[in-house]
Amino acid sequence: MNPFLDITLRSLAVYGFMILGLRIFGKNQLSQLNAGDIILLLLISNAVQNAMVGQDTSLQGGLVAALVLFLTNFGLKKLIFKNSKIKDLIEAEPIILVKDGILDKNALNKSEITIDELEESVREHGVENISEVKLAILEVDGNISIVSFDKNNQTNFTRHKKKKNIRRKL
Helix, strand or coil, X not given: CCHHHHHHHHHHHHHHHHXXXXXXXXXXXXXXXXXXXXXXXXXXXXXXXXXXXXXXXXXHHHHHHHHHHHHHXXXXXXXXXXXXXXXXXXXXXXXXXXXXXXXCHHHHHHHCCCHHHHHHHHHHCXXXXXXXXXXXXXXXXXXXXXXXXXXCCCEEEEEEECCEEEEEEC
């Protein structure tokens, strides 16, 4: 078999496995990385490197593997955009955790988010307690978006990203 075709097939298999793994282990893992998660990511990347390139440790082999991953990711994003069935298969739906100050414990359990984690996220958005939250949503990317009421009963939306706190009024 052609070595570049071998690398291409191996890279596609690893990419598919990683998509499946992220789908199985949940979206809340994406944005809430701790030290153990970072170590796991580094170890996984090291473990799958040989699975993708096999014995070919040349520059060309690495570039082919990287190109296949970029193209596959680009193609998958295009497919997700155009086909809702594929999107539903690969991406989970956003989950409403709080609505009008009322906590949905079933949604928290399904998302494997503790009340302490949700309260921390609410505070990170500048809201004192859950009763002041109009809407809290666990987004597809693993972040929690918060829509709250301020003292003048205006709606405020914030979305917490790692190391950034974007705040805007609706």
